[in-house]
Amino acid sequence: MPKSRARGRPREFDPDRALDAAIEIFSERGYHGTSITDLADATDLTTGSLYKAFTDKRGILLAAFDRYRSVRSAKLETALAQGANGREKIKAALAFHAGAAHGVSGRRGCLVVSMANELAAHDPVIAERVAKAHAANEAIMRELVIAGQADGSVSTSLDPVAAGLLLLFLLQGLRVVGKTSRPEAQMLAAAELASRILD
Amino acid sequence: MPKSRARGRPREFDPDRALDAAIEIFSERGYHGTSITDLADATDLTTGSLYKAFTDKRGILLAAFDRYRSVRSAKLETALAQGANGREKIKAALAFHAGAAHGVSGRRGCLVVSMANELAAHDPVIAERVAKAHAANEAIMRELVIAGQADGSVSTSLDPVAAGLLLLFLLQGLRVVGKTSRPEAQMLAAAELASRILD
DNA sequence: TGAATTCGGAAATGATCATTTCCTATATGA
DNA sequence: TCATATAGGAAATGATCATTTCCGAATTCA
Numbered sequence: 001m002p003k004s005r006a007r008g009r010p011r012e013f014d015p016d017r018a019l020d021a022a023i024e025i026f027s028e029r030g031y032h033g034t035s036i037t038d039l040a041d042a043t044d045l046t047t048g049s050l051y052k053a054f055t056d057k058r059g060i061l062l063a064a065f066d067r068y069r070s071v072r073s074a075k076l077e078t079a080l081a082q083g084a085n086g087r088e089k090i091k092a093a094l095a096f097h098a099g100a101a102h103g104v105s106g107r108r109g110c111l112v113v114s115m116a117n118e119l120a121a122h123d124p125v126i127a128e129r130v131a132k133a134h135a136a137n138e139a140i141m142r143e144l145v146i147a148g149q150a151d152g153s154v155s156t157s158l159d160p161v162a163a164g165l166l167l168l169f170l171l172q173g174l175r176v177v178g179k180t181s182r183p184e185a186q187m188l189a190a191a192e193l194a195s196r197i198l199d
Numbered sequence: 200m201p202k203s204r205a206r207g208r209p210r211e212f213d214p215d216r217a218l219d220a221a222i223e224i225f226s227e228r229g230y231h232g233t234s235i236t237d238l239a240d241a242t243d244l245t246t247g248s249l250y251k252a253f254t255d256k257r258g259i260l261l262a263a264f265d266r267y268r269s270v271r272s273a274k275l276e277t278a279l280a281q282g283a284n285g286r287e288k289i290k291a292a293l294a295f296h297a298g299a300a301h302g303v304s305g306r307r308g309c310l311v312v313s314m315a316n317e318l319a320a321h322d323p324v325i326a327e328r329v330a331k332a333h334a335a336n337e338a339i340m341r342e343l344v345i346a347g348q349a350d351g352s353v354s355t356s357l358d359p360v361a362a363g364l365l366l367l368f369l370l371q372g373l374r375v376v377g378k379t380s381r382p383e384a385q386m387l388a389a390a391e392l393a394s395r396i397l398d
Numbered sequence: 399t400g401a402a403t404t405c406g407g408a409a410a411t412g413a414t415c416a417t418t419t420c421c422t423a424t425a426t427g428a
Numbered sequence: 429t430c431a432t433a434t435a436g437g438a439a440a441t442g443a444t445c446a447t448t449t450c451c452g453a454a455t456t457c458a
Contacts, residue, residue, distance in 0.1 A: 205425085205426085206425075206426055206427085207424075207425060207426075208423065208424040208425050208426095209424075209425060234414080234415065234416080235415075235416060235417085236414090236415085236416095246416085246417080247418090247419095250416090250417070250418085255416075255417075256415095256416065256417090
């Protein structure tokens with residue numbers, strides 16, 4: 001049977017579109033630097049509609065954070081699929097993040113980094129989501145190291161746990177430095193140099 | 200001749216002490232997350248005294264930023280002096296930052312990272328100071344690579360420019376991940392693994 | 399068709415914010 | 429000693445903030 005429609009007047013806007021705008025603005029200005037009016041302007045919605053859909057400002061952030069994560073994860077997955085072996089996949093991940101850490105998207109910044117810095121110390125829920133995001137990326141890198149060791153593209157003398165965390169540091173640091181723009185080639189060259197730890 | 204005292208009523212508080220409190224609170228809560236009342240409470244001063252000494256909220260931040268940089272730089276210098284050669288100095292720098300990226304100071308965070316994320320995109324003056332701070336740390340790391348190549352502790356196949364930037368990514372990333380606490384040993388082991396790029 | 403429900407939207411609310419003002423206190427310099 | 433200048437401190441100011449309220453519109457269910 002087809003799922004029955006919701007009860008009252010149907011929502012006229014796409015919440016995901018609104019969250020995409022929220023992601024941009026929260027990433028660039030931070031949580032406290034963004035007002036509901038800013039969000040209403042960016043989404044072309046009234047504050048009432050935002051409150052009805054997301055409860056409050058923090059609700060908008062939480063939803064935006066989750067969407068940011070899922071969108072970025074999907075894009076990373078396709079980038080990783082390009083790599084033929086563990087080492088190549090690690091280089092693809094580094095290139096993926098370096099690609100986001102320059103120009104417009106570089107200056108906009110990463111929402112995970114932004115929330116880690118601004119809110120993690122005082123908001124346990126945000127802290128947990130940030131920690132989960134970090135743990136997920138760390139795990140991806142660690143598994144790529146292990147896969148590379150299995151396929152012979154990564155040295156077996158490398159500790160996968162420490163290497164996974166090291167690569168996480170790198171990914172996050174790229175986005176911090178990227179806030180004050182650098183040429184793409186420079187970011188990429190430095191990031192890919194990290195593959196030397198795999199020798 | 201002894202420098203003559205200033206004209207009016209002498210200031211009763213030590214501005215550097217006030218800035219130390221401002222550094223802590225700005226690092227932890229961010230600029231927009233910190234109110235003048237918060238600063239007045241933390242410094243045991245009235246808002247009037249803060250405004251007389253630092254002009255406005257942004258002036259407090261700017262002064263705090265400069266003080267943070269000079270205090271941290273001095274501590275890094277002494278940490279580096281421990282290293283016998285280029286490689287050891289690089290490991291000392293990594294250990295120095297890893298040491299700040301866990302526990303209480305880890306959760307407090309780095310003011311440079313915080314300002315890069317929150318304000319660099321919209322405040323050109325802050326952006327320039329952040330860029331200068333990054334460039335300074337990058338230069339230190341680059342020069343250590345070059346010194347290591349001269350003393351034989353670092354491979355000459357390494358590009359010092361790219362390596363300097365890579366190490367900067369690492370230092371900043373450490374502070375981001377450190378916001379959601381990790382055990383010191385874990386941070387240190389991962390950070391020091393970066394010395395593999397020097398082989 | 400009509401009761402129930404949710405949405406869109408504008409205006410109102412009360413809190414908090416950065417900053418200023420005003421007054422008193424304490425110093426210098428002539 | 430008195431004019432000048434700056435600090436300390438409390439209270440006032442006006443703007444902005446997040447959130448709520450209220451009302452007309454659009455939809456479902458019986």
